[in-house]
Amino acid sequence: MKAIVLIGGFGTRLRPITYSVPKQLIPIAGKPMLYHVLDLLPDDVEEVVLATGYKADAIEAYVRTHPGRWPIRTVPEATPLGTAGGMRNAGAGMSDPFYLLNSDVIAAADLGALAALHARRGGAGTISLFEVDDPSPYGVVSFGDDDRIAGFVEKPPAAEAPSRWINAGLSIWRRDVLDRIPTGREVSFEKEIVPGLLAEGVYGFRLSRYWDDAGTPDRLLHAQQLLFDDGRGGKGGVPPGARGTGPVAAMAGATARGASFGPYVTLGPGAVVEPGAHVERSVLMDDVVVEREATVVGSLLGPKVRVRAGHRVQGQVLGEGVEA
Numbered sequence: 001m002k003a004i005v006l007i008g009g010f011g012t013r014l015r016p017i018t019y020s021v022p023k024q025l026i027p028i029a030g031k032p033m034l035y036h037v038l039d040l041l042p043d044d045v046e047e048v049v050l051a052t053g054y055k056a057d058a059i060e061a062y063v064r065t066h067p068g069r070w071p072i073r074t075v076p077e078a079t080p081l082g083t084a085g086g087m088r089n090a091g092a093g094m095s096d097p098f099y100l101l102n103s104d105v106i107a108a109a110d111l112g113a114l115a116a117l118h119a120r121r122g123g124a125g126t127i128s129l130f131e132v133d134d135p136s137p138y139g140v141v142s143f144g145d146d147d148r149i150a151g152f153v154e155k156p157p158a159a160e161a162p163s164r165w166i167n168a169g170l171s172i173w174r175r176d177v178l179d180r181i182p183t184g185r186e187v188s189f190e191k192e193i194v195p196g197l198l199a200e201g202v203y204g205f206r207l208s209r210y211w212d213d214a215g216t217p218d219r220l221l222h223a224q225q226l227l228f229d230d231g232r233g234g235k236g237g238v239p240p241g242a243r244g245t246g247p248v249a250a251m252a253g254a255t256a257r258g259a260s261f262g263p264y265v266t267l268g269p270g271a272v273v274e275p276g277a278h279v280e281r282s283v284l285m286d287d288v289v290v291e292r293e294a295t296v297v298g299s300l301l302g303p304k305v306r307v308r309a310g311h312r313v314q315g316q317v318l319g320e321g322v323e324a
Contacts, residue, residue, distance in 0.1 A: 123201025
């Protein structure tokens with residue numbers, strides 16, 4: 001078994017941080033969100049292929065110096081190819097079947113069980129699904145018998161959605177699906193390819209515990225909370241010499257002696273929280289400094305941000321090197 005992980009898009013909703021860092025490398029609960037997605041893969045996966053676009057060089061450099069449980073190979077695209085085009089571009093030598101994962105979804109999912117269900121039912125593919133209150137921002141399915149997917153509508157108005165079950169971005173497909181994808185242009189897998197596969201059998205695999213798309217600041221912080229609550233967030237607790245509730249995931253070289261913390265905080269490599277400062281429900285990336293008596297709440301601070309002594313930062317997204 002192999003897996004393709006789609007790492008496209010510009011992360012526009014997480015700007016200005018994504019001007020310098022691809023969103024998949026933003027740390028949440030103590031590691032880049034990409035690695036939380038990879039954690040879902042079963043041990044029998046032999047290779048992970050990252051279909052990269054924006055800031056492909058940064059992603060290649062990171063995975064080369066931070067290897068995972070499996071060999072990881074990156075395949076960049078010279079021009080944007082869409083979800084299907086990226087799949088085909090990265091699909092040489094792909095297994096039959098293969099996993100297909102979005103790189104910004106945080107979920108509780110048993111992908112081994114997904115593969116077993118696909119093997120039992122056959123068909124072109126099996127898609128993980130999650131029920132949401134508002135399906136309009138997502139690909140939404142309608143059902144036939146035995147969770148066979150009868151229809152697939154991308155981003156319908158809420159009143160017209162055929163169900164509240166959405167494509168959760170974790171799926172498995174027959175190898176020959178890649179051959180259906182046209183070359184030489186941008187192609188959407190969800191809009192152009194999946195509808196034509198329904199007659200061959202595409203099935204749903206319902207997730208029940210938690211799922212979120214970490215594509216906006218609020219959802220990214222919520223995804224971090226989900227991971228911490230599920231015990232998937234760093235070592236928990238508060239850093240040595242600090243006080244408060246936690247959980248806090250302090251990455252290599254982060255220090256916070258004399259500081260205090262509320263829940264759900266990631267301190268990126270080399271981050272410094274000075275005595276008397278307080279941080280909660282936030283992500284502080286590489287080499288951030290929060291000076292004495294400053295407060296950070298519900299915020300994403302990009303690399304090398306400095307929060308000045310006594311200042312309060314709440315509900316903000318700050319790009320690399322900003323002083324607040």
